[in-house]
Amino acid sequence: MTPTSVIPVKPPRQRKRRVVAPPTPPPPVAPPVLVSASFDPGTLTLSLAFDRAVDASALVPGALVVADGPGGLAYAGAGAATVVSAVAIAVPMAAGGAAGGASVLLTASAASGIVSLGGSVGNGEWAGVTDLSLPFPTPPPPDPPVLIAARFDSMLLRLTLWFDRNVDSSEADVAAFVVHDGRDTHASYVGSGPVGLISGSAIEILLASTGAYEGFGATLAVSDANGVVSQADDVPWGGVAGDALPLPGYPPANVVSATYAGNAVTLAFDVPVWLNGTGGGGPTPDDAVKFDGNVPFSVVQINDNSLLFMVGGALGPGSTWVIERQPAWVGADVAAPQDGVFE
Secondary structure, three states: OOOOOOOOOOOOOOOOOOOOOOOOOOOOOOOOOEEEEEEEOOOOEEEEEEOOOEEOOOOOHHHEEEEEOOOOEEEEEOOOOEEEEOOEEEEEEEEEEEOOOOOEEEEEOOOOOOEEEEEEOOEEEOOOEEEEEEOEOOOOOOOOOOEEEEEEEOOOOEEEEEEOOOEEOOOOOHHHEEEEEEOOOOEEEEEOOOOEEEEOOEEEEEEEEEEEOOOOEEEEEEOOOOOOEEOOOOOEOOOEEEEEEOEOOOOOEOEEEEEEEOOEEEEEEOOOOOEOOOHHHOOOOOOOEEEOOEOOOEEEEEEOOEEEEEOOOOOOOOOEEEEOOOOOOEOOOEOOOEEEEOO
């Protein structure tokens, strides 16, 4: 009997399961940072600017709320954002209730839908703000007027001040203006009459003596409660404390050139000069300055160092000019006498 053959059976091979890697998450996107914001109650527009490009296509307008305390109304976003630039958008707003307080405040939830360009919900969303004062950033306060020149006329008892911008002196307190003159009259003075506006940036004050002064030199003291403010934004002038007069301390002005064209004469000086006048029409010159022995009938300033005179007749080569004494209608000190001949 033939023996039966046994063929061994191989055990089934266990196949390894292929492990599928999870999808790679998108790289994180930095959220935008608000760099400026403002609200225009006239156009009902909220303007936002960020530190990088943003996508506001999924904006949730109601997530943006402006509480205009001074205006007494609250506003909410009312429509899609307008792209102003890659980093800035404008959102229309609509009134939606009352608001109080002295500030304009912006509140934007983190669900506003504003994201960095290339970002998405949960990745690069703007975090929003709570009660952010507008405009943002807060603009610096406007600068006060700066006194650039001051002259005291000891004969006319008149103080003239020039500022770096137009000023409003309608509420000026003349008693705040004090001059101590230890140079000519040896007396102290205080403002005694209304403040006159020579030009937009210059004022003139008549003074009255308050008694003898035994000090040296001439000084000006004006308290900070003087009432002079900038015309554009009502910022008060801070006054001065014992500044030397005249201010600035230029040496007496000398003529460096004299030219003519017909009956118009230009005198140019080596340092700044300026006119004293009454009202907007400017001063009327007297015989302190003459051309061919004639008194000019008008003078205007044409730049910091030059005056333009009009005379009664045409001038020519050999015509003369002379400054015989300090013109009362010139604020700067002028060297006198000085003269010359036109070529």
